[in-house]
Amino acid sequence: MNLLIRSAKIIYPNSPYHNQVSDILIEDGIITSIEKDISADYESFDAAGSMLMPGFFDLNCNIGELGNETKEDLQTGTSAAAAGGFTGLALMPNTQSPVHSKAEVEYLVNKSKGNLVDVLPLGTISNKREGKDMAELYDMYRSGAIAFTDGNRPVQDAGLMERAMLYTKGFNALIFSYPEDTAIAGKAQVNEGEVSTQLGMKGIPALAEELMVARDLYLAEYTNSPVHFSTISTKRSVQLIREAKKNGIKVTCDVAAHHLVVTDNELNSFDSLYKVKPPLRTRQDVDALIDGLNDGTIDAIVSQHTPHEVEYKDVEFEIASFGIIGLQTAFSLALKAGLTPELIAEKLSVNPRKILGLGPVKLEVGAKANFVLVDPNISWDYAKTTNFSKSENSPYIGQTLNGKVLLTINNNQQFKNTSK
Template identity: 75%
Template sequence: MNLLIKSATVVDPNSPFHQQVTDILIENGVITQIGNDITSDAETFDAAGKYLLPGFFDLNCNIGELGYETKEDLHTGTAAAASGGFTGIALMPNTQKPVHSKAEVEYLVNKSKGSLVDVVPLGAISYKREGKDMAEMYDMLQSGARAFTDGNHPVQDAGLMERALLYAHGFNALIFSYPEDTAIAGKAKVNEGEVSTLLGMKGIPSLAEELMVARDLYLAEYTNSPIHFSTISTWRSVDLIRQARLRGLQVTCDVAAHHLVLTDDALTGFDSQYKVKPPLRIRQDIDALIAGLKDGTIDAIVSQHTPHEIEYKDVEFEMAEFGIIGLQTTFILALKAGLPVEVIVEKLSVNPRKIMSMPTISIDVDADANFALVDTDLEWTYTRQNNFSKSYNSPFIGETLKGQVLLTGNNNQLFKL
């Protein structure tokens, strides 16, 4: 990759050029010069009025490989990631078979070698993600897994979660908790509230999430272990985590981008494209999530990219699967939520890598070029034709969106819109 980016505004708190308008010369995938009036024979991109950001890292991405390649494979998944500015993705173990041993981890690591996007498998906490017996976590760590989670299967057994926290802490690994008490949530499909009553549908109460957040905070405190909560969605969850931080607990958390802009009012048309889990909540929850991002309680924003074939979504709402694709729209939804670019960089690039104990990346001379160049004002229409995912289960397809990723660079490779 040889590229001269002219007059970009650098937004990177780890860079000495933070908030400066400057030229950036990249040669063979390495930043060789940063300054004014740089000249080169390399391809030149006029970035006046645009922002150069460190590449994003997604902590919650579902790609069907292994076993569900008809939903998404590594090739299409990494293309969707690059189109959204992501230069790294953490893969949930929600596959068939699950990522519960070193064999699956090694397959994903080896299969993704050479990609623009760094692929980091997350290993399962329990064998087959059944919530009964612990999986081979240490072996998976040795093979390349960075953290452990049962994905969209919340760990219901408190004893198993306690043992997992203790065991992982012994070799400095991190446990991700997807907080849902399934006994409380039951088989409901939407948030419990006015909209569920209007629709005549049984709702999932916020309590289902908050009970599990409270339980796992107590377990983390008891075991003196770090814990990360995936896709929190209610105001009380934010408050519980905020209070835990004040008590000195080692707790981090993230929120899905669509939970920052959509309320359960979107469900009044029974459109299954809005069916997600955790379910869309109410305005009070959205306001609390955005406030939590701004005050540092919430560390990261994730895509929760969950592709599905048409036969799993283009059906009655009750029958449809949960989830939407989100890699291509995460940055855009963060903008739509009213977050400043500086906060978005912190939540999409800086903090996710800290949480995963990965090396810091920076836009600096002699650093590897790992970046996303974005235009926050460009308006465009998201269509099936410019969707890079293999699936197209997104409620935003057909909408005019504001903000776009123009270039993504990493591993001496360049994605150009």
């Protein structure tokens, strides 16, 4: 792939080119020149008014393969990722069967080779995600799993979580915690509060999340091991993690993009497309999440891409499945939340790779081209025709969103967004 990008504003935190407007020449997928004005007899892309950032990396992506390919397969999932500006995905192990041994890890690693999007499987903490016995963590690590989580099933057994933290510490792997105390959350569907009372529905208290955050912070401190919290959603969770960081506990966390812009007030219409877990919270929680991003308490933004067939969502709210697709909307929602381009680059590109211990994406001569070109001032129509996912369970399909991904480049391949 040979390409000349003209007049792009570079948004690369910690790069000497940060905030500069430059031309970038790519030859065979490698950056060969970064100058104010480059002449080359190659295809060119006019990037005037656009911003060039490191390719986004998603720490929380669900793809049905293995076993649930009717929801999403690797081809459609990575296509949606590229359309959303993602050049890397950490795949949750919520598949059938779960990614709980080296066989599943090796299948996903081999199946995704040669893709524009780098795919990194996450292995389960427990065998079959049952929360009882520890899975084959080291075997999975050697096969390519660099972190471990039971996905959307919290590890209720504190002893199991402690052993997993201690064990993975020996080979520098990372444990992801999905913080929910199921004994407190029960089978409720929405956030506990005024809206749940008005709707006449049993709510999930913020306490269900916060108890598990507190527990796993204690375990991380006791074992002197790192822990990463997936999709925190409450004000108190932000406060707990902020204090833990001040006290030197090795903790990182992320937030789903939709939790930054939508509150539980959207549920008054009983629209099952807004049924997610953790549930949509209050405006006070949303404001605390945004504050946490701005002050560094929250390290990353994730899509929490969770595809479903129509029969799992186009049903009564109480029996609908949790989750929405989010790979193509994460950047637009981050903009809608009022985040600056610099902060978006940090939370969607730089920090996710840092959390996983991956090397940074470099913008320099001789480096592999791995970046996304976005225009925060261009609107685009998210429609069924512009949706690259196999599933359509997004409340944003049919809406016009601000902030368009124009070009995604990685692994000597490019995705050019020609939709309007």
